[in-house]
Amino acid sequence: MAIPRQGSPAFPNRAAQRELKLEALYECAASAFTEKGFHGTSLDDIAAALGVSKPALYRYVPNKQALLYRLHCLSLDAAEAAVTEGEASPADGIERLRIALHLYIRSLTASSSACLVLMEEGAMSGAENEAILARRRAFEGRFRRLVRDGIADGSITPCDPKLAVFSVLGAGNWVSRWFRSGGGRSGEEVARAMSLQLARGLASVPSRYPLE
């Protein structure tokens, strides 16, 4: 599927427009799904919000299930990038955890597309659902590993990593429920304050993370 050469010098050619419209579709669908749920959102809803008719959507997405799958993939891409960057830090366990959490939360505030975390899980069909669940499990596993590292190097007080990660990620996931850009705080501020508070709950030397 080669992108056609840019024949005319005028910039917004068809391929670029298509890309923009595709992104708008993702953004719109993701916010609708997050707000009203997958089954509670009709393709007519999404089409109307974009100012087109329903069949037009089928030029961008093969069907509703595939749309949901792509959104989940985008969401997981951002989440995995966050934890990867946290892991790459040379700091100790608790600080690597905090960085990963900070970036994860900020990604949730940055785009509706990354906010599908708290949707119904049973909405996708078998194989795709398995793929998404496996990636989510791996993502959580990497967070648990950061907690274990922190316990091992003494920066995190001994605790159950599984439970600790559920708490921390649950608090983060909830952000997509209440955060609206344009509200009081920026996504960066929210991510900073929350990652500090949550890391403080696990740190062996909590005075290290003053809240404000």
Added chain:
Amino acid sequence: MAIPRQGSPAFPNRAAQRELKLEALYECAASAFTEKGFHGTSLDDIAAALGVSKPALYRYVPNKQALLYRLHCLSLDAAEAAVTEGEASPADGIERLRIALHLYIRSLTASSSACLVLMEEGAMSGAENEAILARRRAFEGRFRRLVRDGIADGSITPCDPKLAVFSVLGAGNWVSRWFRSGGGRSGEEVARAMSLQLARGLASVPSRYPLE
């Protein structure tokens, strides 16, 4: 609607049976809604899970919307009882917060009926939706008050109460997503560990809340 006098000495008379079946319906519907979402769950699904046919449900509930509303009310009853008990404690702010959180989390693990927190919000009609949202806002407001109290009495380190409560309740709400009774930990254990960890993140003297 007076309950008919218990005419026969044999215990499971009709009124008692009806009560039990109603509870089973609530439990079943709540877990289905939590798992597959309101719109993703059909009345046929619920009826099948209960071993009856769909029209039988209409002898217990006027319609699907009203069923959702009743479940939300049950959920909020438990949540409000938790925060009420926390407020009633003679301890300082952070400990009252921790108690409320502990009881709230335990209520989420106790019954599927109390697990509707993370469902789509736009599923209910206007007036009932407003009533539920108002109760939820008041519930969160009481938690924020506990945080302010804690800051005032010095037991909580200065922070933004709104953000602190979103974090703490978000972590709690997420429990209904992963907790399954019969798993490794009991609801009481989960509630204890999580409330300690989350309170620790806010406490001005965190060594007060060792995690294990």
Added chain:
DNA sequence: CGGTATAGTTACCGTCCGGTAACTTAGTTA
């Protein structure tokens, strides 16, 4: 035992929704 309300059944209706067919319009390419 007979009368009555209750609990449940099967059959069905109207609507909404995901998805497709056929067609129109407009931009790109040779």
Added chain:
DNA sequence: TAACTAAGTTACCGGACGGTAACTATACCG
């Protein structure tokens, strides 16, 4: 400009779902 393709439209199909009508069987009560 002519041919072609991409983008989007209206009209429609079939199935699923919320809800109701009409009927049957069972427990309660005088």
